[in-house]
Every structure is written in C-alpha cells, then in structure tokens.
Amino acid sequence: xxxxxxMGGYAIFLWPAYLATFLAIGVNIVLARRxxxxxxxxxxxxxxxxxxxxx
Amino acid sequence: MTPRQRRITLVVGILAGVSITVVLALxxxxxxxxxxxxxxxxxxxxxxxxxxxxxxxxxRPGTVDREAGSLEMSFVVTDFKHDVRVVxxxxxxxxxRENQGVVAHGRLGSNGVFVADEILAKxxxxxxxxxxxxxxxxxxxxxxxxxxxxxxxxSAGT
Amino acid sequence: MNWAWFHRLGSPPHxxxxxxxxxxxxxxxxxxxxxxxxxxxxxxxxxxxxxxxGFRILYVHAPSAWLAVMIYGVMASAAAIGLIxxxxxxxxxxxxxxxxxxxxxxxxxxxxxxxxxPMWGTYWVWDPRLTAQLILLFLxxxxxxxxxxxxxxxxxxxxxxxxxxxxxINIPVIRYSVEWWNSIHQAPxxxxxxRPSMPIDMLAPLLMMLLGFTLYFAAVLLVRLRAEIxxxxxxxxxxxxxxx
Numbered sequence: 001x002x003x004x005x006x007m008g009g010y011a012i013f014l015w016p017a018y019l020a021t022f023l024a025i026g027v028n029i030v031l032a033r034r035x036x037x038x039x040x041x042x043x044x045x046x047x048x049x050x051x052x053x054x055x
Numbered sequence: 056m057t058p059r060q061r062r063i064t065l066v067v068g069i070l071a072g073v074s075i076t077v078v079l080a081l082x083x084x085x086x087x088x089x090x091x092x093x094x095x096x097x098x099x100x101x102x103x104x105x106x107x108x109x110x111x112x113x114x115r116p117g118t119v120d121r122e123a124g125s126l127e128m129s130f131v132v133t134d135f136k137h138d139v140r141v142v143x144x145x146x147x148x149x150x151x152r153e154n155q156g157v158v159a160h161g162r163l164g165s166n167g168v169f170v171a172d173e174i175l176a177k178x179x180x181x182x183x184x185x186x187x188x189x190x191x192x193x194x195x196x197x198x199x200x201x202x203x204x205x206x207x208x209x210s211a212g213t
Numbered sequence: 214m215n216w217a218w219f220h221r222l223g224s225p226p227h228x229x230x231x232x233x234x235x236x237x238x239x240x241x242x243x244x245x246x247x248x249x250x251x252x253x254x255x256x257x258x259x260x261x262x263x264x265x266x267g268f269r270i271l272y273v274h275a276p277s278a279w280l281a282v283m284i285y286g287v288m289a290s291a292a293a294i295g296l297i298x299x300x301x302x303x304x305x306x307x308x309x310x311x312x313x314x315x316x317x318x319x320x321x322x323x324x325x326x327x328x329x330x331p332m333w334g335t336y337w338v339w340d341p342r343l344t345a346q347l348i349l350l351f352l353x354x355x356x357x358x359x360x361x362x363x364x365x366x367x368x369x370x371x372x373x374x375x376x377x378x379x380x381x382i383n384i385p386v387i388r389y390s391v392e393w394w395n396s397i398h399q400a401p402x403x404x405x406x407x408r409p410s411m412p413i414d415m416l417a418p419l420l421m422m423l424l425g426f427t428l429y430f431a432a433v434l435l436v437r438l439r440a441e442i443x444x445x446x447x448x449x450x451x452x453x454x455x456x457x
Binding site for chain 3: 058072073076077080090091092093111146147148149150151155158173174175176177178179180181182183184185186187188189
Binding site for chain 1: 255256260265266267269270273274277312313316317319320323324327328330331429433436437439440441443444447452453456
C-alpha cells in the first residue's frame with residue numbers, strides 16, 4: 001500500500017497534480033450549483049414583488 | 056466619469072491588454088521562433104555565436120563522459136547529421152540518458168564546444184511498459200529505434 | 214416545411230427543462246467513468262519504461278488540457294451563433310463556458326508544471342506550446358473581465374463574443390505548436406490521425422478519462438446554462454411554473 005502511495009518516487013509531483021485536478025472538479029460543481037440556486041432565488045423574489053405590486 | 060465612459064475605458068483597457076500580450080508573445084516567438092537549434096543549424100552557422108541559445112538533439116550513445124566524484128560532464132548532441140560536444144556542470148533531469156532527446160541552454164564557444172548551464176530532457180510521445188521496451192531493445196540490438204515522425208528526434212536520419 | 218419543432222427546441226423553457234433532465238445522466242456517467250479510469254490508470258496500467266509511475270500524471274494532465282481547449286471551441290462557436298444569427302441561447306451558452314474553461318486551463322498548466330519538473334528538469338520554459346496555453350488563460354480571463362465591465366447584457370454579449378471569436382486563432386496555434394516550432398513538449402499521443410502511441414492497457418484509462426471529463430463538462434455547462442436562462446428570462450411567465 002505504501003508502495004502505491006510512493007508512486008515510484010514521483011509522489012510529490014503526482015499527488016499534487018491529482019489533488020489540483022479534483023479540486024477544480026469539485027469547485028466547478030459547487031460554483032455551477034450555487035449560480036443556479038442564486039438565479040432561482042432571485043426569480044422567486046421578483047415574482048413575489050410582482051404579485052404584491054399592483055395592490 | 057459617467058458609467059458609459061467607465062465602460063468604454065474598461066473595454067479599451069482590456070483590448071489594449073490583450074493586444075499587448077499577443078504582440079509581446081509573437082515578438083518573443085519571432086526572436087527565437089525556434090525554441091532550440093539542432094546541430095545541423097549550428098553547423099550551418101544559423102545559431103548565434105557568443106550569445107545564449109538552446110541546442111536540441113539526441114544524446115549520442117557512448118559519448119557521455121563523467122568525471123568521477125564531480126558534477127562535471129560532457130556528451131555529444133547529434134541530429135544524426137552533425138554533432139556538437141556539450142560540457143555541463145550540474146544536476147541532470149531524470150530522463151537524461153543516451154539516445155534520448157535533450158535541450159541544452161548555454162553558449163557556443165569559438166572552439167565549437169557548447170558550454171551549457173541548464174540541461175532539459177525531452178521525451179517523445181510514445182509510452183510503453185518496461186517489458187515491451189525490453190522486447191523491442193532485444194530485437195533491435197539494444198536501442199529503441201527512433202520514430203522518424205517524432206519531434207523528439209530533430210530531423211532524425213533520413 | 215414546418216419549423217415549429219425547431220423553435221420549440223430552441224425556446225428557453227424547453228431548453229431549461231431538457232437541461233434539467235439530462236444533467237444527472239451526464240453527471241453519473243461522468244462520475245462512473247472517472248472512478249473506473251482512476252483505478253485503471255493508477256493501479257492497473259503498467260509503469261512507463263522511461264518515466265516509471267511519473268507518467269500517470271498524463272491521466273489528469275491530458276484530460277484537463279483537452280477540456281481547456283475543447284471548452285474554448287464550444288464557447289467561440291456558441292458566441293458566433295449568438296452574434297451572427299442573433300440567437301440569445303448562443304450567448305447564454307458562451308457565457309456559461311468561460312469560468313469552467315479558465316479553471317481547467319489553470320489545471321492543465323499546474324499539472325504540466327508538476328510533470329515537467331521531474332521529467333524535463335524544469336517547472337516552466339517559454340516554449341511555444343506552454344506560452345500558447347498561457348495565452349488561452351488570458352483569453353478566458355479577458356472574456357470574463359470584458360463581460361463584467363458591461364451593465365447592459367446584450368452589449369456584454371456582443372463585445373465578449375467578438376473577443377471569443379478573435380481569440381479562436383490561438384486554438385490551432387496550441388494544437389500545432391509542437392509541429393510548427395521546435396518544442397520541448399512532445400507531439401500528441403492520441404489526438405492525431407495515426408494510431409495512438411501507447412498500448413491498450415495504458416490507453417484505455419486515458420480514453421475513459423477524456424470521455425468522463427467531457428461528460429462532466431456537459432453536466433456543469435447545463436447547470437450553468439439553466440442559471441443563465443433564469444437570469445435572462447426575468448419576466449417570462451414560464452418561470453413561475455418551473456419554480457413552483
């Protein structure tokens with residue numbers, strides 16, 4: 001197992017490379033979801049204002 | 056400044072930034088369009104004398120000379136048409152070995168010897184497991200034949 | 214010929230719904246492919262005869278670089294469609310691409326540096342391929358900055374579309390830099406007409422990664438596109454229905 005993590009001596013280059021890649025994958029999932037949630041919330045707010053508006 | 060003027064300033068600024076980047080980059084490329092020169096270009100006088108440039112080619116087998124117990128070394132860079140001897144003192148990258156692509160950064164002396172202060176190794180686009188490499192070496196007498204289409208072998212033997 | 218179906222297909226509520234249906238399929242398939250590719254790339258694939266286990270950086274570097282370039286292609290095409298045919302959905306797609314593209318350009322540069330240090334002997338050289346990829350990052354950032362500079366959406370769309378289209382010139386430069394100029398970067402192993410330059414047990418994880426990353430991008434793009442559509446269709450009545 002420790003042999004696997006040593007990656008033939010390339011561990012200090014290989015694991016940071018994998019970490020950076022999967023960090024970007026995770027961050028982009030979060031950012032996309034947040035953008036969608038924010039847009040939905042803003043649309044709901046606008047609808048609420050419209051419904052109250054003419055009264 | 057009105058919002059409109061602010062926007063215009065921003066747009067002009069960004070476009071100017073992008074243009075300057077492109078001009079600088081293209082200029083840098085023109086100055087050394089060749090990231091490295093190969094031994095044939097050096098032999099033809101195409102490389103700058105007494106000015107730093109990069110020399111690229113293959114490490115000719117059997118030419119690597121290492122002083123015991125020191126970092127001093129020398130080897131011959133070849134493109135299979137012309138040779139240039141390189142002297143270097145320092146740490147070598149993992150992939151530096153005979154019959155392997157190499158890029159040396161330094162100066163060409165008037166005696167025709169290239170004094171390098173930086174050695175970079177260049178590998179080709181071929182990947183294979185060690186056993187396959189051994190099998191190929193057995194078949195071709197100890198070396199892996201150079202793929203003539205590979206850019207790791209600058210103008211390899213025609 | 215009846216074009217009604219085509220317009221229905223291109224209508225925002227229709228795209229919003231289709232995107233919502235497709236996203237989980239792309240996402241789960243991408244996750245499955247990437248996990249299988251991780252195992253086969255890190256455990257099953259043999260080490261390289263020269264680079265040993267270090268060559269396994271290929272399995273994250275190549276897919277990231279592919280995404281960086283491919284996303285730019287999608288962005289420039291969508292921007293061109295938006296600009297030329299005045300299709301707003303084109304601009305919405307282009308705007309959804311830039312952030313993701315910038316992220317993966319950074320990843321391709323970082324993983325490339327981490328591969329270059331042990332193999333070539335340096336993190337960075339001003340090599341044509343490396344420089345062109347750095348310019349790609351500046352193009353993405355310029356695109357995002359340009360958009361942020363406009364309050365008016367349709368003007369932001371048009372101005373940034375021009376930048377995206379002009380910047381496309383950099384894409385063939387990236388692809389052919391290793392052939393046009395002497396470069397320290399090796400030629401493509403897979404993205405070429407000839408047979409791939411590696412055996413199947415090394416190639417299979419790479420192909421799975423490439424497909425997995427592409428599907429992942431499709432999923433992220435669709436979520437971002439839904440957000441973009443909601444923001445653009447602020448007054449449309451169909452939004453009331455989908456938000457209920």
